[in-house]
Amino acid sequence: MGFLVMQMGCWVLVVCVSFVQATVSIEGSVFIDGSVPIAKTDEDFICATLDWWPPEKCDYGTCSWGHASLLNLDLKNTVFLNAVKAFSPLKIRLGGTLQDKVVYETEDDPHPCVPFAKNSSIMFGFTQGCLPLSRWDELNSFFNESGALVVFGLNALRGKSIQSGTAVGPWDSTNAASLIRYTVKKGYKIYGWELGNELSGSGIGVGIAADQYASDTIALHDLVKEVYKELDVRPQIIAPGGFFDAGWFQQFLAKTVGSLDVITHHIYNLGPGSDEHVIDRILNPSVLESGGDVFRNLHNVIRTSPNSAAAWVGEAGGAYNSGRDGVTNAFVFSFWYLDQLGQASTHDTKTYCRQTLIGGNYGLLNTTTFIPNPDYYSALLWHRLMGKNVLSTSFNGNKTIRAYAHCAKLSKGVTLLLINIDGSTTLRAKVDFNGTLKHNHHKHRHHRSRGNLLRHRKQVSEAAREEYHLTPMDGNIRSRTVLLNGKALTVDSTGIIPSLQPVRVNSSELITVAPYSIVFVSMPNVSIPACM
Numbered sequence: 001m002g003f004l005v006m007q008m009g010c011w012v013l014v015v016c017v018s019f020v021q022a023t024v025s026i027e028g029s030v031f032i033d034g035s036v037p038i039a040k041t042d043e044d045f046i047c048a049t050l051d052w053w054p055p056e057k058c059d060y061g062t063c064s065w066g067h068a069s070l071l072n073l074d075l076k077n078t079v080f081l082n083a084v085k086a087f088s089p090l091k092i093r094l095g096g097t098l099q100d101k102v103v104y105e106t107e108d109d110p111h112p113c114v115p116f117a118k119n120s121s122i123m124f125g126f127t128q129g130c131l132p133l134s135r136w137d138e139l140n141s142f143f144n145e146s147g148a149l150v151v152f153g154l155n156a157l158r159g160k161s162i163q164s165g166t167a168v169g170p171w172d173s174t175n176a177a178s179l180i181r182y183t184v185k186k187g188y189k190i191y192g193w194e195l196g197n198e199l200s201g202s203g204i205g206v207g208i209a210a211d212q213y214a215s216d217t218i219a220l221h222d223l224v225k226e227v228y229k230e231l232d233v234r235p236q237i238i239a240p241g242g243f244f245d246a247g248w249f250q251q252f253l254a255k256t257v258g259s260l261d262v263i264t265h266h267i268y269n270l271g272p273g274s275d276e277h278v279i280d281r282i283l284n285p286s287v288l289e290s291g292g293d294v295f296r297n298l299h300n301v302i303r304t305s306p307n308s309a310a311a312w313v314g315e316a317g318g319a320y321n322s323g324r325d326g327v328t329n330a331f332v333f334s335f336w337y338l339d340q341l342g343q344a345s346t347h348d349t350k351t352y353c354r355q356t357l358i359g360g361n362y363g364l365l366n367t368t369t370f371i372p373n374p375d376y377y378s379a380l381l382w383h384r385l386m387g388k389n390v391l392s393t394s395f396n397g398n399k400t401i402r403a404y405a406h407c408a409k410l411s412k413g414v415t416l417l418l419i420n421i422d423g424s425t426t427l428r429a430k431v432d433f434n435g436t437l438k439h440n441h442h443k444h445r446h447h448r449s450r451g452n453l454l455r456h457r458k459q460v461s462e463a464a465r466e467e468y469h470l471t472p473m474d475g476n477i478r479s480r481t482v483l484l485n486g487k488a489l490t491v492d493s494t495g496i497i498p499s500l501q502p503v504r505v506n507s508s509e510l511i512t513v514a515p516y517s518i519v520f521v522s523m524p525n526v527s528i529p530a531c532m
């Protein structure tokens with residue numbers, strides 16, 4: 001134990017000296033209200049997306065999608081399979097801009113099933129594209145093998161005509177109905193059917209009025225209810241997968257009571273990927289902080305509506321138009337990503353889908369090699385350590401320290417996440433709880449007569465915590481390699497995702513958070529009412 005503590009100490013020292021800038025050490029305290037949880041997430045809060053963009057999708061002169069489309073992704077890649085399996089399960093949302101231009105092949109279809117073709121003079125830059133049923137079979141076989149929970153985004157523009165920026169007329173559900181029936185016939189499990197992509201409010205490219213969207217959603221609900229009537233589990237009905245707009249969302253919720261299970265919204269709060277200041281925004285605590293407004297506002301809209309739908313982030317890539325190379329695929333992006341996960345769960349978001357699992361410059365996995373980027377490991381640690389119950393957590397100091405805590409996933413204890421977005425300050429933090437705190441290990445009944453002091457000493461000396469320190473390779477926050485407790489996380493030649501091992505630290509020590517680092521602190525033996 002003492003040896004492990006020493007090792008930790010040395011490791012922190014090494015990180016510090018590798019910085020050119022002199023670092024200062026500050027002390028601070030984290031306060032966790034242990035009385036009641038303030039929100040609850042889904043058990044499987046972490047979700048990631050797969051998109052439709054073909055290789056010809058380019059932004060600002062670079063084409064970052066490669067073969068990462070639902071139509072051409074290599075589903076036989078071992079790293080890919082292992083990366084999804086590591087979550088058991090990972091929620092995967094299938095969708096994106098071109099979903100509202102997808103037609104589904106049908107078994108009796110006389111037309112050839114042709115893919116998207118580039119045409120910059122039409123909406124979204126591509127023609128209609130077709131999903132072959134044979135590809136749908138392959139995708140489902142991958143989802144089954146990897147244990148993914150699948151949300152499929154349906155084409156909501158089908159049957160509508162576009163009149164000055166608005167798509168009018170009712171949704172034509174015929175083609176969707178045929179895909180859903182085929183899916184049920186084949187026994188493919190779908191977690192949710194989502195209607196449309198970025199068509200809420202004034203929409204991206206084109207919008208749909210809230211009332212019309214509500215009746216289309218009710219039509220989807222009734223269709224799914226009918227097709228699944230013989231089955232025990234009916235998939236969730238999810239919509240609208242667009243940007244939050246208070247008035248539109250309010251009206252939509254009011255008209256979909258009893259038909260909508262999940263209301264989804266998208267997040268790109270860091271501006272376009274072409275902007276060289278994306279990184280400055282990530283390192284600016286007030287930008288991170290204001291990223292919480294949308295979760296709070298949506299939560300208020302839901303609370304005051306008659307609808308009991310759950311809030312999800314259906315797609316969040318931070319920087320739009322495919323992200324930014326060297327930023328949204330690098331260590332620094334975990335500051336934004338984990339802070340988003342923390343704030344979203346604080347405001348009762350149930351699931352958070354990251355754009356993307358693979359594809360663009362914001363993939364959890366590299367588009368060509370499938371090797372995990374740093375955010376993949378951040379997502380995996382969150383998934384394994386952070387439980388459903390969210391705890392009110394505050395840090396009494398500089399906003400460059402971000403603090404979030406949940407009840408632990410695998411014990412009755414607590415997991416704390418500390419993020420230090422400052423490159424020159426080492427934090428040494430103590431953690432305080434209220435509520436009835438005790439250490440939940442050996443009971444020493446025979447020592448009772450010796451009084452409190454001895455029991456207290458015994459507890460302090462035996463209680464340990466487990467820490468996962470994430471830092472960038474060479475102290476470079478633009479690195480695509482992340483170190484866990486000082487060791488690079490790499491996938492070996494057989495494609496195995498590394499196991500994520502903590503260091504044990506004596507609970508009497510302060511928690512050391514190096515400059516530009518992230519620490520998950522697992523405290524399995526802390527016992528508070530909110531987590532019992």
Ligand SMILES: *[C@@H]1O[C@H](CO)[C@@H](O)[C@H](O)[C@H]1NC(C)=O
Pocket residue numbers: 119120121122
């Ligand atoms: C692109 O779409 C426009 C509008 O529909 C059409 O006139 C044009 O022929 C298309 N271009 C190509 C190369 O297909």
Ligand SMILES: *[C@@H]1O[C@H](CO)[C@@H](O)[C@H](O)[C@H]1NC(C)=O
Pocket residue numbers: 143144145146147148187
């Ligand atoms: C895959 O499908 C088979 C057959 O339907 C089923 O028994 C199995 O549980 C599925 N596996 C997963 C991980 O869903």
Ligand SMILES: *[C@@H]1O[C@H](CO)[C@@H](O)[C@H](O)[C@H]1NC(C)=O
Pocket residue numbers: 064329360361366367368369
């Ligand atoms: C994927 O990895 C390769 C090789 O390291 C690199 O050249 C490329 O930029 C990466 N792609 C993305 C989108 O990060």
Ligand SMILES: *[C@@H]1O[C@H](CO)[C@@H](O)[C@H](O)[C@H]1NC(C)=O
Pocket residue numbers: 397398399400422425
């Ligand atoms: C927070 O830290 C930054 C960077 O070290 C510093 O510039 C700022 O003054 C600090 N703010 C407070 C309120 O301590």
Ligand SMILES: *[C@@H]1O[C@H](CO)[C@@H](O)[C@H](O)[C@H]1NC(C)=O
Pocket residue numbers: 033034035434435436
């Ligand atoms: C814990 O602290 C919070 C915030 O200060 C307070 O509202 C709450 O009443 C406290 N609970 C207990 C049980 O002391």
Ligand SMILES: *[C@@H]1O[C@H](CO)[C@@H](O)[C@H](O)[C@H]1NC(C)=O
Pocket residue numbers: 001002460461462506507508
């Ligand atoms: C933990 O630290 C306390 C106080 O320094 C010490 O008395 C105790 O022996 C340590 N426990 C372990 C297991 O190292």
Ligand SMILES: *[C@@H]1O[C@H](CO)[C@@H](O)[C@H](O)[C@H]1NC(C)=O
Pocket residue numbers: 440441442462463464465466524525
């Ligand atoms: C928690 O308590 C159990 C039971 O006493 C013990 O085996 C375990 O090592 C403790 N875990 C930590 C991280 O201290």
